[in-house]
Amino acid sequence: MLISRKLPLAAALLTIMSIGASSIVSLQIGSSAVNEKIVEKLEAVVDGRRNQLETFLANLQQDLTATSQNNLMRIALEGFKYDWGFLGADVSPELKRRYITENPFPAGERQKYDTAQKPDAAKISSYDQTHERYNPQLREMANSRGWEDFYLVDMNGNVMYSVNKYDDYASNLRSDAMKSTGLGQVYQGIVGDEVTDRTVFADYEAYAPIGGQPAAFMGHALNSQMGMVGVIIIRVPSGKIADIMSNTAGLGETGETVLLNSDGYLISDSVRTPESDMLAVRVDSDVQRTAQGSSIVVGSLEGYRNMDSSVAMTGVKFDGADWTVAALIDKSEAGASMVMMRNAILGVALLLLLGALAISIWFSRSLTKPIEALVDNMRRLAEGDTSIELAGENRKDEIGEMVRSVAVFRNAAIEKVELEREADDNRSQMEKRRQDREAAKAEETQLMQQAVDSLADGLHKLSEGDLTIRLETPFIESLDRLRLDFNASVEKLNETLSDVTENIHGINGDTGELRAAADDLSRRTEQQAASLEQTSAALDEITATVKNSSQRADEATSKVAEAKQSTDTSSKVVGQAINAMGRIEEASGEISKIINVIDEIAFQTNLLALNAGVEAARAGEAGKGFAVVAQEVRELAQRSATAAKDIKGLINKSGEEVKSGVTLVRETGDALSMIAEHVSAINDQINSIATAAREQSNGLTEINSAVNQMDQVTQQNAAMVEETTAVTHRLTSGAASLEGLVRQFTLTGGSRPVSVSTRAAMPGPAKHTPAPAAAKPAARPKVVAAGVGASTTNSRPVQSPARNMLNTVARAFGGDKSNNQTAASQDDWEEF
Amino acid sequence: MQETANNNVATSGYLEIISFHLGKQVFCVNIMSVREIRGWAPSTTLPHSPPHVLGVINLRGSVIPVIDMAIRLGLPAIKPTERSAIIVTNIAGKLVGLLVENVSDMITVKNADLQPAPDVLPAAERALTKAIIPVDEQMICYLDLDALFSTEDELAA
Numbered sequence: 001m002l003i004s005r006k007l008p009l010a011a012a013l014l015t016i017m018s019i020g021a022s023s024i025v026s027l028q029i030g031s032s033a034v035n036e037k038i039v040e041k042l043e044a045v046v047d048g049r050r051n052q053l054e055t056f057l058a059n060l061q062q063d064l065t066a067t068s069q070n071n072l073m074r075i076a077l078e079g080f081k082y083d084w085g086f087l088g089a090d091v092s093p094e095l096k097r098r099y100i101t102e103n104p105f106p107a108g109e110r111q112k113y114d115t116a117q118k119p120d121a122a123k124i125s126s127y128d129q130t131h132e133r134y135n136p137q138l139r140e141m142a143n144s145r146g147w148e149d150f151y152l153v154d155m156n157g158n159v160m161y162s163v164n165k166y167d168d169y170a171s172n173l174r175s176d177a178m179k180s181t182g183l184g185q186v187y188q189g190i191v192g193d194e195v196t197d198r199t200v201f202a203d204y205e206a207y208a209p210i211g212g213q214p215a216a217f218m219g220h221a222l223n224s225q226m227g228m229v230g231v232i233i234i235r236v237p238s239g240k241i242a243d244i245m246s247n248t249a250g251l252g253e254t255g256e257t258v259l260l261n262s263d264g265y266l267i268s269d270s271v272r273t274p275e276s277d278m279l280a281v282r283v284d285s286d287v288q289r290t291a292q293g294s295s296i297v298v299g300s301l302e303g304y305r306n307m308d309s310s311v312a313m314t315g316v317k318f319d320g321a322d323w324t325v326a327a328l329i330d331k332s333e334a335g336a337s338m339v340m341m342r343n344a345i346l347g348v349a350l351l352l353l354l355g356a357l358a359i360s361i362w363f364s365r366s367l368t369k370p371i372e373a374l375v376d377n378m379r380r381l382a383e384g385d386t387s388i389e390l391a392g393e394n395r396k397d398e399i400g401e402m403v404r405s406v407a408v409f410r411n412a413a414i415e416k417v418e419l420e421r422e423a424d425d426n427r428s429q430m431e432k433r434r435q436d437r438e439a440a441k442a443e444e445t446q447l448m449q450q451a452v453d454s455l456a457d458g459l460h461k462l463s464e465g466d467l468t469i470r471l472e473t474p475f476i477e478s479l480d481r482l483r484l485d486f487n488a489s490v491e492k493l494n495e496t497l498s499d500v501t502e503n504i505h506g507i508n509g510d511t512g513e514l515r516a517a518a519d520d521l522s523r524r525t526e527q528q529a530a531s532l533e534q535t536s537a538a539l540d541e542i543t544a545t546v547k548n549s550s551q552r553a554d555e556a557t558s559k560v561a562e563a564k565q566s567t568d569t570s571s572k573v574v575g576q577a578i579n580a581m582g583r584i585e586e587a588s589g590e591i592s593k594i595i596n597v598i599d600e601i602a603f604q605t606n607l608l609a610l611n612a613g614v615e616a617a618r619a620g621e622a623g624k625g626f627a628v629v630a631q632e633v634r635e636l637a638q639r640s641a642t643a644a645k646d647i648k649g650l651i652n653k654s655g656e657e658v659k660s661g662v663t664l665v666r667e668t669g670d671a672l673s674m675i676a677e678h679v680s681a682i683n684d685q686i687n688s689i690a691t692a693a694r695e696q697s698n699g700l701t702e703i704n705s706a707v708n709q710m711d712q713v714t715q716q717n718a719a720m721v722e723e724t725t726a727v728t729h730r731l732t733s734g735a736a737s738l739e740g741l742v743r744q745f746t747l748t749g750g751s752r753p754v755s756v757s758t759r760a761a762m763p764g765p766a767k768h769t770p771a772p773a774a775a776k777p778a779a780r781p782k783v784v785a786a787g788v789g790a791s792t793t794n795s796r797p798v799q800s801p802a803r804n805m806l807n808t809v810a811r812a813f814g815g816d817k818s819n820n821q822t823a824a825s826q827d828d829w830e831e832f
Numbered sequence: 833m834q835e836t837a838n839n840n841v842a843t844s845g846y847l848e849i850i851s852f853h854l855g856k857q858v859f860c861v862n863i864m865s866v867r868e869i870r871g872w873a874p875s876t877t878l879p880h881s882p883p884h885v886l887g888v889i890n891l892r893g894s895v896i897p898v899i900d901m902a903i904r905l906g907l908p909a910i911k912p913t914e915r916s917a918i919i920v921t922n923i924a925g926k927l928v929g930l931l932v933e934n935v936s937d938m939i940t941v942k943n944a945d946l947q948p949a950p951d952v953l954p955a956a957e958r959a960l961t962k963a964i965i966p967v968d969e970q971m972i973c974y975l976d977l978d979a980l981f982s983t984e985d986e987l988a989a
Contacts, residue, residue: 600914603871603914603915604871606935607869607870607871607917607935610850610869610935610938611868611869613850613863613938614850614863614866614867614868614869614938617848617863617864617938618863618864630938631938634938
């Protein structure tokens with residue numbers, strides 16, 4: 001296919017693809033967005049309706065409960081009950097006659113008839129009076145709250161009063177006709193189950209008394225202090241529920257909200273249909289079955305109002321009624337905006353496609369025309385026509401480039417014809433020169449072959465160890481240098497091998513010397529190791545001794561401390577003794593005082609006895625006996641005085657003894673203090689001994705570690721000496737094998753082979769021995785410095801672990817003796 | 833009274849005396865002239881009294897003079913101690929306290945043992961010593977209190 005067709009086609013395809021893809025995507029996004037919006041709207045509407053409905057029903061319940069607590073209701077019911085009894089046996093027909101058949105107002109307005117009492121009637125009915133009293137209030141209440149009807153029922157099931165007076169008025173709710181109606185169910189629910197504290201509800205059903213229209217009822221017990229006295233029941237206001245449900249705001253032209261009972265029947269009239277739908281239209285939907293409870297379920301509904309609609313449903317639970325609120329909208333209405341959008345996108349796409357086709361055709365034309373001209377020119381050039389005219393060489397685009405390239409081809413074709421002609425001339429000259437060169441080369445090859453043969457012969461002999469070979473015949477000029485170099489090499493090799501032989505002999509001698517030295521070193525190292533072991537053992541003993549003495553010193557210190565304590569205790573005892581003496585002195589003083597008193601008493605007694613004697617004497621003969629008694633008393637007094645004097649003397653003596661005792665004790669105390677001082681001095685001495693012993697111990701530990709180090713070094717030395725010996729042996733055998741290798745060669749020269757052979761034999765080592773011997777002193781100090789210590793020279797060892805050890809010992813022991821010891825040890829070391 | 837004492841001595845042939853010390857010397861008086869023996873108590877000095885009159889003391893309400901017998905007898909003055917005693921005597925109806933060093937004993941002696949004092953002193957002084965009584969190894973000087981007192985009066989006069 002030609003490019004002029006391809007380009008417009010490609011452009012059209014690209015346009016269609018891009019526009020198609022983008023419009024499909026946008027349509028899909030738009031459609032899902034619209035769907036979502038509809039779903040959201042339906043959910044919002046259904047949620048709002050449900051909330052409204054629940055609020056309304058709750059209010060209804062509250063109103064009814066409040067009404068049941070209103071005293072007016074109970075009073076009215078009591079009034080009607082009282083009057084009921086005066087109405088005779090056929091109460092129901094009588095009342096129906098009065099208030100229904102004879103009611104001047106049509107059905108639906110019967111509530112306006114306040115009383116059946118005729119003003120001119122002879123008999124006054126109390127029921128009519130009561131009715132007249134309460135009907136306006138009750139009617140007003142029912143109207144204001146929107147109730148469709150209001151009933152007062154007694155405990156026997158008699159409907160005593162109804163606001164609107166349909167056929168249920170004055171009937172009995174226990175009768176077969178009424179039992180199964182919603183009204184009867186509510187009554188039964190309250191009275192039968194004795195429900196006093198909440199409302200009872202009967203769901204929508206067709207209700208015969210109002211012509212089969214759907215009705216729902218709600219009732220509450222009327223309670224007095226005695227218990228339940230009756231029931232009030234209302235007909236639920238369907239109109240108000242319809243008001244709530246008929247709000248179609250935001251649901252377009254087909255959307256609406258409806259209320260369904262549990263069987264799927266509508267219980268609110270649809271605003272979109274003219275006829276009444278209550279309990280007549282049924283919606284059978286899976287959506288309703290899943291929309292139980294308060295969650296909102298979205299789905300589609302077919303068949304209702306002959307349309308396919310989107311629907312959102314949610315449950316309304318109320319006193320046993322299981323209702324569902326549904327919001328729905330026709331799917332075609334919902335999708336209308338989508339169709340519009342699709343059409344707009346298709347129109348724009350078509351326009352774009354036409355535009356793209358026109359532009360691409362024009363563009364391809366502008367490209368293909370110059371290319372066709374160029375193709376024609378190139379075809380002519382290929383056929384050999386170099387006279388072509390090229391148009392469009394000045395174009396800036398790729399076609400211009402192509403034209404310029406074709407021009408280059410054309411010029412090249414013109415040049416090529418000329419070059420071919422020149423090449424033919426050159427080729428014949430070259431052929432002649434080549435033949436001359438081949439002749440010269442053959443001659444040279446022959447000469448070279450000769451040289452190579454003779455060189456190969458020489459090399460063969462050399463490989464057999466013959467170093468006497470020389471190449472005498474000269475080679476061609478270019479290779480003669482090879483021959484000369486060969487000769488020089490063989491000569492050089494000959495000389496070198498002779499030298500090697502000589503050196504091998506030298507090595508042989510040296511290795512013997514080295515082996516002897518190594519053996520010597522090994523022996524001495526062993527000796528050193530043994531000595532070190534002994535030293536170590538001796539050191540251990542010393543360490544033990546020092547430790548022992550250190551322990552002893554410590555023990556002595558503790559003993560001294562005890563002694564010091566004892567003397568301190570004794571000093572205290574002495575102090576106590578002195579105090580005791582003082583107390584004895586005091587006691588003696590006390591005794592002396594007492595004795596003085598006794599003495600005094602004796603003196604006074606004596607005086608008294610004297611006086612008695614005087615009196616007795618003056619009494620003459622009569623006082624004779626008395627005088628004797630007085631005499632006895634006097635003697636007693638004198639004896640006690642004498643005793644007192646003796647005691648006094650004794651006490652004075654004991655006082656003196658005590659004084660001398662005090663002096664002695666004091667002296668004892670002084671002596672004890674002296675002892676304590678001496679003990680302290682001893683303690684100091686022993687402490688210094690202990691410290692010295694500890695320092696010795698430390699010093700010895702250091703010595704021990706030094707000796708251990710030395711031992712290690714010696715072990716390492718021994719290992720090294722062993723290695724050295726092994727190496728020396730290997731060296732000897734190596735020299736021997738080297739000599740064998742050299743002997744394979746036949747050597748040339750006048751004296752050289754002779755000298756080599758003689759040196760290789762006995763005289764060699766003998767001659768070479770002095771040299772290592774002379775070198776020995778130079779080598780030895782190094783060995784000594786390495787720590788083997790087998791020095792025979794007078795030079796002092798520069799550095800050794802032993803010296804360190806000795807310094808340590810000197811430091812450890814300290815004092816004057818250290819110098820002597822160090823000197824002695826040094827001597828020992830040097831001997832060692 | 834004096835007579836009574838003499839009679840007593842004469843009739844019974846025994847004499848009861850109270851001996852006392854003055855220094856190393858022992859003296860005695862007739863027991864019948866002694867009223868009471870007391871312990872030493874400080875005396876109230878009288879102004880311008882002779883050296884041997886120490887002062888006065890209160891004896892159960894009556895004031896009596898105290899005489900240092902040592903000074904009175906021409907011996908060195910004694911230093912009163914707790915052991916000193918005052919012998920209250922009745923001399924010619926007057927109570928006089930005699931300070932002595934020590935009352936030593938109450939002795940009964942035979943009249944026959946009384947030795948006259950040696951005739952070597954002037955009469956006045958000799959009158960003081962009625963007799964010398966040797967008891968055991970001691971010589972007791974028996975003082976005549978009346979004579980002592982009469983001399984006193986003279987001296988006082």
